[in-house]
Structure formats: structure tokens, C-alpha cells
Amino acid sequence: MLVRPLIDLSLARAVEACLTETDGVESARLSSLSGDSAVIEAVVGPGVSVVSSLRRTLPVAFDVTESSDHAISIELASPESIEIVAEPGLEP
Numbered sequence: 001m002l003v004r005p006l007i008d009l010s011l012a013r014a015v016e017a018c019l020t021e022t023d024g025v026e027s028a029r030l031s032s033l034s035g036d037s038a039v040i041e042a043v044v045g046p047g048v049s050v051v052s053s054l055r056r057t058l059p060v061a062f063d064v065t066e067s068s069d070h071a072i073s074i075e076l077a078s079p080e081s082i083e084i085v086a087e088p089g090l091e092p
Contacts, residue, residue, distance in 0.1 A: 009033070009038070011060075012030055012033075012038035012040065013030065014058060014059060014060070015040060015054070015058065016028050016029065016030050016040050018053060018054055018057040018058050019040065019042055019050070019053070019054075021057060022048065022050070022053040022057070023048070024044065024045040024047070024048035025042060025043070025044050025045070025048060025050075025053075026043040026044070026045065027041075027042065027043045028040055028041070028042040028043075029041055029042075050072060051064055051067070051072060
């Protein structure tokens with residue numbers, strides 16, 4: 001998962017924590033930081049709705065701007081945005 005733009009590291013940590021606490025997410029960890037981006041590696045089981053989980057647990061309102069089998073982009077209610085991209089092959 002790619003989280004950007006990274007205005008504050010706590011935003012990436014919040015996404016990581018919400019994913020980690022989601023039933024059906026085997027693991028989620030912040031794996032790297034580069035410029036204004038953070039990469040979160042996640043192993044997500046079949047049928048798990050990452051968007052629904054983030055809507056329930058992420059302390060920031062957002063809109064989904066793009067969605068596919070392997071990628072989700074969300075735009076925060078504030079001017080900042082987060083893009084989440086699931087890397088192929090990370091599913092169990």
C-alpha cells in the first residue's frame with residue numbers, strides 16, 4: 001500500500017493501525033518512507049473490505065476516488081490525500 005502525500009508520519013501510522021486491527025488482515029506494517037510517501041505492506045484475506053474498515057476506524061473522513069482489485073485511492077476531507085495501492089501477490 002502506498003500512502004501519500006505524507007504530511008505527517010502519524011497519518012501513515014493511523015492507516016497502518018486501522019489495517020492491523022481489521023479482521024481478515026493478516027499483517028500490515030509501515031515498510032518504507034520516501035519523500036512525501038510511505039509504503040505499507042499488507043496481507044489481506046479474500047472478501048475483506050479495506051474501505052469499510054477504514055471508514056469505521058480511520059479518524060479522518062475520506063472519499064474513494066479510485067478503486068480496483070489491487071488499488072484504492074482515497075481523498076481526505078482536508079486538502080491532504082492518501083493513496084492506497086495493494087501490491088499484487090500480497091494476498092494469502
